[in-house]
Amino acid sequence: QSALTQPASVSGSPGQSITVSCTGTSRDVGGYDYVSWYQQHPGKAPKLITYDVNKRPSGVSDRFSGSRSGNTASLTISRLQTEDEADYYCASYTSSDTLVFGGGTQVTVL
Amino acid sequence: EVQLLESGGGLVQPGGSLRLSCAASGITLGTYAMSWVRQAPGKGLEWVSSVKSGGNAYSADSVKGRFTISRDNSKNTLYLQMTSLRAEDTAIYYCAKSVVGTYRGFDGWGQGTLVTVSS
Numbered sequence: 496q497s498a499l500t501q502p503a504s505v506s507g508s509p510g511q512s513i514t515v516s517c518t519g520t521s522r523d524v525g526g527y528d529y530v531s532w533y534q535q536h537p538g539k540a541p542k543l544i545t546y547d548v549n550k551r552p553s554g555v556s557d558r559f560s561g562s563r564s565g566n567t568a569s570l571t572i573s574r575l576q577t578e579d580e581a582d583y584y585c586a587s588y589t590s591s592d593t594l595v596f597g598g599g600t601q602v603t604v605l
Numbered sequence: 606e607v608q609l610l611e612s613g614g615g616l617v618q619p620g621g622s623l624r625l626s627c628a629a630s631g632i633t634l635g636t637y638a639m640s641w642v643r644q645a646p647g648k649g650l651e652w653v654s655s656v657k658s659g660g661n662a663y664s665a666d667s668v669k670g671r672f673t674i675s676r677d678n679s680k681n682t683l684y685l686q687m688t689s690l691r692a693e694d695t696a697i698y699y700c701a702k703s704v705v706g707t708y709r710g711f712d713g714w715g716q717g718t719l720v721t722v723s724s
Binding site: 496498529531533535540541542543545546547552582584586588592593594595596597598599 | 640642649650651652655663665666699704705706708709710711712714715716717
């Protein structure tokens with residue numbers, strides 16, 4: 496199972512909105528409503544920020560939103576803040592009854 | 606509050622074995638699907654293995670036949686038995702709790718335990 500494709504880096508200024516993409520196939524991202532996104536700060540464990548494509552766990556800011564179009568999922572961070580600077584990973588259920596992660600995207604707040 | 610505490614990592618020679626444990630508190634482990642996710646130094650996340658609440662287990666091709674996930678509900682503990690270890694298995698290993706179902710999202714993570722495979 497190949498990793499999902501994410502851009503290596505995305506940057507934006509405080510207050511702006513940015514979008515991180517996650518491209519898979521019809522056997523994973525495009526075939527099931529089980530896409531999740533994680534935020535990871537250096538030296539820390541990942542944190543779930545969206546699941547089931549666009550649901551947010553309790554306590555996660557509404558500045559984070561997930562969506563999907565075809566085989567590409569996206570994470571949008573609105574009103575960018577300095578504390579949003581981190582690595583972001585997407586993940587998807589697959590037709591093989593397994594899970595696959597994306598390669599990760601480093602988000603930089605300029 | 607969910608707390609997951611991994612242990613059992615360390616330095617092991619290629620071909621060796623290691624058993625990781627993940628002790629859970631604040632939840633009844635048996636009612637959730639649980640997983641192991643690893644992260645090689647400076648690299649991204651990689652799903653390793655999951656065990657559903659019903660007991661069925663699934664593993665990535667990269668570890669199939671070498672790693673075995675299991676749980677002891679009486680001890681509220683998740684395990685990962687690792688055999689025939691290779692250098693490429695060197696990583697931080699995290700245990701993770703599913704928010705619902707098995708693969709829909711992991712809403713609880715441990716702090717991780719480092720496994721180093723080297724001679």
